[in-house]
Amino acid sequence: MEPAAGFFESWFLWRDPLAVAIIAAALCAFVGVYIVMKRIVFVSAALSQMSGVGVAIAFYLASVAGVDPHHAPLYLNPLWYALGLAAAGAALFSLNLNRRRLAGETVVGLGYLIAAASVIMILNSPRVGQEAHEVNDLLYGNAVAVPPEQLKIMSGTAILIGLVHGIFGKEFVFTTYDAEMARTLGVRTRSWNLLLFLTFAAAISVSTRAIGALPVFAFMVIPPAAGLLLGQRLWQVFAISVVVAVLGATLGYYASWHWSLPTGASMVVVTALFLLPGIARLRMKGGS
Amino acid sequence: MNLVELRQVVVGYHHEPLLPAIDLALAPGAFLGVVGPNGSGKTTIIRTMLGLNQPLSGSIVFPARRRPRFGYVPQRASVDLTFPLTAFEVTLMGRYGLIGPGRQPKARDHERARTALTDVGCDDLSGRPFHALSGGQRQRVLVARALASEPEILVLDEPTTGMDLPSERAMLDLVSSFTSRQIAVVMVSHQLGAVSDYALELALVPGPGQHVEIGSRKEILTSARLTRIYGRPIAVRSVDGHAVIFVEHECDTGPVEKV
Numbered sequence: 001m002e003p004a005a006g007f008f009e010s011w012f013l014w015r016d017p018l019a020v021a022i023i024a025a026a027l028c029a030f031v032g033v034y035i036v037m038k039r040i041v042f043v044s045a046a047l048s049q050m051s052g053v054g055v056a057i058a059f060y061l062a063s064v065a066g067v068d069p070h071h072a073p074l075y076l077n078p079l080w081y082a083l084g085l086a087a088a089g090a091a092l093f094s095l096n097l098n099r100r101r102l103a104g105e106t107v108v109g110l111g112y113l114i115a116a117a118s119v120i121m122i123l124n125s126p127r128v129g130q131e132a133h134e135v136n137d138l139l140y141g142n143a144v145a146v147p148p149e150q151l152k153i154m155s156g157t158a159i160l161i162g163l164v165h166g167i168f169g170k171e172f173v174f175t176t177y178d179a180e181m182a183r184t185l186g187v188r189t190r191s192w193n194l195l196l197f198l199t200f201a202a203a204i205s206v207s208t209r210a211i212g213a214l215p216v217f218a219f220m221v222i223p224p225a226a227g228l229l230l231g232q233r234l235w236q237v238f239a240i241s242v243v244v245a246v247l248g249a250t251l252g253y254y255a256s257w258h259w260s261l262p263t264g265a266s267m268v269v270v271t272a273l274f275l276l277p278g279i280a281r282l283r284m285k286g287g288s
Numbered sequence: 289m290n291l292v293e294l295r296q297v298v299v300g301y302h303h304e305p306l307l308p309a310i311d312l313a314l315a316p317g318a319f320l321g322v323v324g325p326n327g328s329g330k331t332t333i334i335r336t337m338l339g340l341n342q343p344l345s346g347s348i349v350f351p352a353r354r355r356p357r358f359g360y361v362p363q364r365a366s367v368d369l370t371f372p373l374t375a376f377e378v379t380l381m382g383r384y385g386l387i388g389p390g391r392q393p394k395a396r397d398h399e400r401a402r403t404a405l406t407d408v409g410c411d412d413l414s415g416r417p418f419h420a421l422s423g424g425q426r427q428r429v430l431v432a433r434a435l436a437s438e439p440e441i442l443v444l445d446e447p448t449t450g451m452d453l454p455s456e457r458a459m460l461d462l463v464s465s466f467t468s469r470q471i472a473v474v475m476v477s478h479q480l481g482a483v484s485d486y487a488l489e490l491a492l493v494p495g496p497g498q499h500v501e502i503g504s505r506k507e508i509l510t511s512a513r514l515t516r517i518y519g520r521p522i523a524v525r526s527v528d529g530h531a532v533i534f535v536e537h538e539c540d541t542g543p544v545e546k547v
Contacts, residue, residue, distance in 0.1 A: 037371060167390045174384050177371050184338045184360040185385025185437055192389075232417065234372050 007257050017146050020154045021249045024207035025219045027158045029245030031203050032220035033227060033238055034176055034196060043093050044204055044220040046108045048213045049115035050089035051205035054081035056122035063127040086205040090197035150210055157206040161199045172196045211264060218268040219245050222275060229278025244274040290315050291356045291440055291472055297346035299336045305344055306332055310500050314441060316470040321487030323480045328493040330476045334443050359439030361430045363446050369419040375429045376414040379405055382436030404435040408462060424455040442466055444475045448482060460486050481533045484509055492517065505531065
């Protein structure tokens with residue numbers, strides 16, 4: 001059987017995982033435009049790790065309470081802990097840390113390191129040892145198999161974040177572009193920045209659980225970079241970024257199926273190919 | 289009635305005072321030039337007035353019992369050029385404070401932004417990418433953005449830096465014209481000679497720890513005062529009614545360098 005035919009005949013196997021991957025990619029690519037324009041790309045890596053700490057803590061607490069983590073009550077649901085920790089990180093990173101003694105990127109680096117070390121520490125504790133493999137799956141999903149509720153959670157998150165950005169996009173753009181000018185006009189830049197970072201946190205923590213940390217980081221950076229290389233207007237940058245992410249996720253998923261490649265890595269490599277037209281355009285213009 | 293009054297305001301960073309207490313008042317139509325050497329604290333004063341920095345002590349009073357609308361033109365170098373925005377989109381941002389959160393700009397806001405671009409002579413640049421404009425054009429667009437906010441006080445930080453002489457004079461003519469609309473103008477500049485032709489009042493900021501001297505051009509621009517502040521012999525002459533300021537080289541007998 002031809003791989004392509006096999007792929008389309010097996011649609012019931014990949015329909016949900018691909019839908020989740022496409023939604024996650026589009027969502028990350030959209031909010032990633034802000035992340036790239038703010039020059040804080042490692043915030044996504046740090047927030048991803050911090051949401052991981054939340055999941056690890058939830059598993060640890062479930063084991064302490066003697067509860068099966070897969071059937072844990074609402075107050076021990078790993079998703080809430082992941083969102084909570086990522087939101088706390090987002091609140092920290094949303095502060096204008098560059099004015100203080102430590103540069104913003106140093107604080108982001110510290111957040112990443114402490115979170116990464118904490119996950120390793122918690123997962124290696126004897127209480128969580130047996131669950132460690134499953135915790136890893138929860139932390140850094142593989143985009144191949146997703147439980148049915150994952151599609152609902154991913155869609156709901158994307159709709160909610162889309163609504164917030166649709167309503168307050170003007171405030172987000174203004175505070176990202178020129179926060180000082182915005183403040184002089186009475187715009188509450190700290191609140192808007194916090195809300196913007198909370199949307200990053202929600203997008204990252206939910207997407208990481210669905211498709212994994214590496215693709216999330218990649219979709220936050222590569223499509224927006226492609227958009228900035230090709231787009232002449234801000235709306236074009238957002239549109240190109242989302243289209244590149246959707247194509248990269250779809251074609252990458254297909255390539256992974258066709259050549260039996262790791263799905264996340266395959267999506268990242270295919271998405272990176274979309275940087276080529278922008279780089280070629282830049283070279284033709286003689287830009288840098 | 290004054291728009292804003294600084295009463296015994298001490299400015300500084302991280303709880304460290306930079307300058308002794310300042311008293312300052314701005315009335316509609318005033319033109320205040322904030323001048324002094326580089327690093328003396330000029331920008332800190334206007335940032336405090338704008339609310340970007342908190343005063344360490346003293347109070348900022350709004351006699352009309354409401355904060356006046358400020359239009360801020362930051363230093364050109366502080367504006368991000370990676371954003372793919374047109375001159376019109378940058379100007380329209382000046383309206384965002386008036387539009388309110390969650391609402392989109394309406395036809396009236398677009399019209400005001402277009403008028404502001406026309407006022408600064410940049411209506412033909414409306415659709416051009418902001419990053420593709422020349423330095424002087426960008427500065428004018430930033431002034432248009434400030435004007436679009438319908439300011440009562442226009443605050444400009446070194447608006448003529450990097451401009452050639454004709455562009456510098458054109459910018460100062462433009463800024464000066466706003467006072468006839470009862471807009472108070474506060475302009476920071478280290479180019480004493482250029483500002484002194486336009487500003488009705490000067491705030492001379494000598495440097496950290498030293499008192500800010502505020503008064504009319506005639507009061508502030510004296511050879512003795514400038515010599516003391518700049519630490520070099522400075523002569524102030526009047527040529528065709530304009531104050532011309534020279535730095536005198538100690539080995540020479542006459543003025544050789546214009547400030």
